[in-house]
Amino acid sequence: MDRIVFLTVDGLSRGAVYAAMALALVLIWRGARIVNFAQGAMAVAAAYAGHSVTAATGSFWLGFLAALAAGLALGWLVERLVMRHVGHDRPLNAVIVALGLVLLITAVLGIVYGNEFRPAPPAFDRTAGFAGLSPYDIFVFLSVAVTVGALAVLFTRTKAGLRLRASAFAPEVSRLLGVNVGGMLLLGWVLAAGVGALAGMLIIPTEFGLHPNAMDRSFVVAFTAAVVGGLDSPLGAVIGGLAVGLVLSFVGGYLGDQVTPLAIIVLLLAVLLIRPDGLFAARAARRI
Amino acid sequence: MTAPLLEIQTITAGYGAAPVLHEITLSVPPRTIVAVLGANGAGKTTLLRTVSGLLRPTSGAVRLAEEDLARVPVEHRVRRGMAHVPEGRGVVAELTVDENLRLGGLFRTDRRDARRALAEVYTLFEPLARRRGHAGHQLSGGERQMLAIGRALVGRPRLLLLDEPSLGLAPRVTAQLMGLLARLRDDTGLAVLLVEQNVRSALSVADRGVVMSLGRVVREADAALLRDDDALRHAYLGF
Ligand SMILES: Nc1ncnc2c1ncn2[C@@H]1O[C@H](COP(=O)(O)OP(=O)(O)OP(=O)(O)O)[C@@H](O)[C@H]1O
Numbered sequence: 219m220d221r222i223v224f225l226t227v228d229g230l231s232r233g234a235v236y237a238a239m240a241l242a243l244v245l246i247w248r249g250a251r252i253v254n255f256a257q258g259a260m261a262v263a264a265a266y267a268g269h270s271v272t273a274a275t276g277s278f279w280l281g282f283l284a285a286l287a288a289g290l291a292l293g294w295l296v297e298r299l300v301m302r303h304v305g306h307d308r309p310l311n312a313v314i315v316a317l318g319l320v321l322l323i324t325a326v327l328g329i330v331y332g333n334e335f336r337p338a339p340p341a342f343d344r345t346a347g348f349a350g351l352s353p354y355d356i357f358v359f360l361s362v363a364v365t366v367g368a369l370a371v372l373f374t375r376t377k378a379g380l381r382l383r384a385s386a387f388a389p390e391v392s393r394l395l396g397v398n399v400g401g402m403l404l405l406g407w408v409l410a411a412g413v414g415a416l417a418g419m420l421i422i423p424t425e426f427g428l429h430p431n432a433m434d435r436s437f438v439v440a441f442t443a444a445v446v447g448g449l450d451s452p453l454g455a456v457i458g459g460l461a462v463g464l465v466l467s468f469v470g471g472y473l474g475d476q477v478t479p480l481a482i483i484v485l486l487l488a489v490l491l492i493r494p495d496g497l498f499a500a501r502a503a504r505r506i
Numbered sequence: 507m508t509a510p511l512l513e514i515q516t517i518t519a520g521y522g523a524a525p526v527l528h529e530i531t532l533s534v535p536p537r538t539i540v541a542v543l544g545a546n547g548a549g550k551t552t553l554l555r556t557v558s559g560l561l562r563p564t565s566g567a568v569r570l571a572e573e574d575l576a577r578v579p580v581e582h583r584v585r586r587g588m589a590h591v592p593e594g595r596g597v598v599a600e601l602t603v604d605e606n607l608r609l610g611g612l613f614r615t616d617r618r619d620a621r622r623a624l625a626e627v628y629t630l631f632e633p634l635a636r637r638r639g640h641a642g643h644q645l646s647g648g649e650r651q652m653l654a655i656g657r658a659l660v661g662r663p664r665l666l667l668l669d670e671p672s673l674g675l676a677p678r679v680t681a682q683l684m685g686l687l688a689r690l691r692d693d694t695g696l697a698v699l700l701v702e703q704n705v706r707s708a709l710s711v712a713d714r715g716v717v718m719s720l721g722r723v724v725r726e727a728d729a730a731l732l733r734d735d736d737a738l739r740h741a742y743l744g745f
């Protein structure tokens with residue numbers, strides 16, 4: 219019984235982080251029709267920036283905030299300097315450029331910080347307390363809930379959100395109506411990279427520590443979550459993230475950690491075979 | 507003769523090496539409906555896209571109220587009073603009726619008047635008011651047409667560029683639409699560049715008519731003259 223509670227809480231806690239990362243992928247996919255394969259690497263770079271600030275100031279929270287700021291700034295840079303210039307008529311180009319970015323960021327981090335693991339202590343105690351929840355779990359849930367809630371309000375209740383959605387769905391019409399579509403694309407990248415950086419700051423302390431490749435596995439899981447939910451669906455990303463977190467937690471708990479990569483692949487294939495657009499994809503709205 | 511609101515001066519434009527439009531010149535005064543007629547592929551849509559800036563002319567100039575628009579990006583032209591309702595209407599299928607309409611007024615700084623314009627559109631197009639919360643893809647063809655035109659009106663344009671608004675509409679609805687355009691012209695001074703296949707309807711409200719063929723203007727005259735010109739109708743408009 220205790221084991222089930224533990225696996226559930228742990229699965230949801232990791233799932234919340236995967237949900238945030240999947241949401242970041244969806245944000246960029248909806249706006250730019252690009253799967254940002256560099257998202258994990260960007261989040262690691264942001265985490266290193268936070269690490270440096272903490273080392274210099276001695277304040278964990280200053281470093282945490284610096285990592286989020288670095289994430290936003292990286293999103294800005296990547297869109298302005300790189301992605302904006304990739305031809306959108308050839309989707310493969312964007313994939314190759316994103317993968318190149320992964321290599322570049324990982325290499326630069328390796329040169330600047332070295333390739334050994336650095337300790338990344340969690341912000342709060344990770345020992346389970348009431349209902350199997352650790353203070354760290356609560357911190358993760360709250361951070362992700364606040365972020366998801368804020369994004370939901372931004373997208374559905376504000377003028378900027380209406381502009382963001384319109385530019386994603388119908389860029390040409392949006393321009394005719396006075397929307398700065400290029401600016402909305404940039405905003406989408408900045409927001410997504412910020413959410414990605416937060417996810418990195420939440421998940422890295424629960425794994426082996428800071429390393430240029432620290433997010434590789436998490437990225438694959440989050441990508442799976444996004445595909446499960448449907449790359450077009452923010453709600454799908456959140457539910458997909460939680461579901462994938464649970465599945466991995468139970469597979470790891472009962473079958474062993476070495477089975478989880480296999481479970482990810484099986485899940486991904488199953489969804490792609492049965493519902494290629496994901497479980498929550500809006501059906502056929504565009505095809506009129 | 508009042509100074510033209512829109513002036514298109516010897517523009518040449520196209521999508522690749524070969525131009526689609528050849529040195530087109532025409533103008534639209536305020537409070538005037540100019541119909542652009544021509545067979546499929548004549549270049550009517552290309553002309554409107556060049557005017558609204560979606561397509562850059564390789565030579566020639568587009569001027570709105572005497573301002574050269576060459577350096578004015580698409581998203582700023584609506585702020586200068588130009589509204590383009592594209593072919594196929596461009597309703598954002600994923601957004602609701604209300605969101606589509608509000609989108610049309612987002613650029614405006616006078617928030618109060620934007621709200622008033624929105625309310626006016628709902629009064630004007632009563633079926634839209636009943637479907638505020640419906641997604642764009644749930645609307646019928648006629649309702650989508652109302653939504654696209656209503657959305658343009660929320661921006662209170664001085665110049666409306668309409669690309670085949672009657673496409674897919676019942677004759678009665680088309681007649682109502684033409685009546686609305688005439689009313690807006692008379693009441694608000696709206697200028698309209700109206701691209702139409704439906705020659706009869708277009709010429710019934712237009713003040714002037716322009717006939718295009720293979721990317722050139724082959725005839726420009728008062729609408730009344732074109733209505734009665736049988737030879738022209740046979741030669742270029744096919745009826
Ligand atoms: N995106 C495009 N790329 C290349 N050529 C195009 C494109 N759009 C239109 N053309 C060509 O330009 C010419 C004029 O097309 P345009 O759409 O302006 O005609 P139209 O008068 O609006 O026709 P219709 O009445 O069928 O809408 C056609 O020969 C067409 O093949």
Ligand SMILES: [Mg+2]
Binds near residue numbers: 550551552593669
């Ligand atoms: Mg056309």
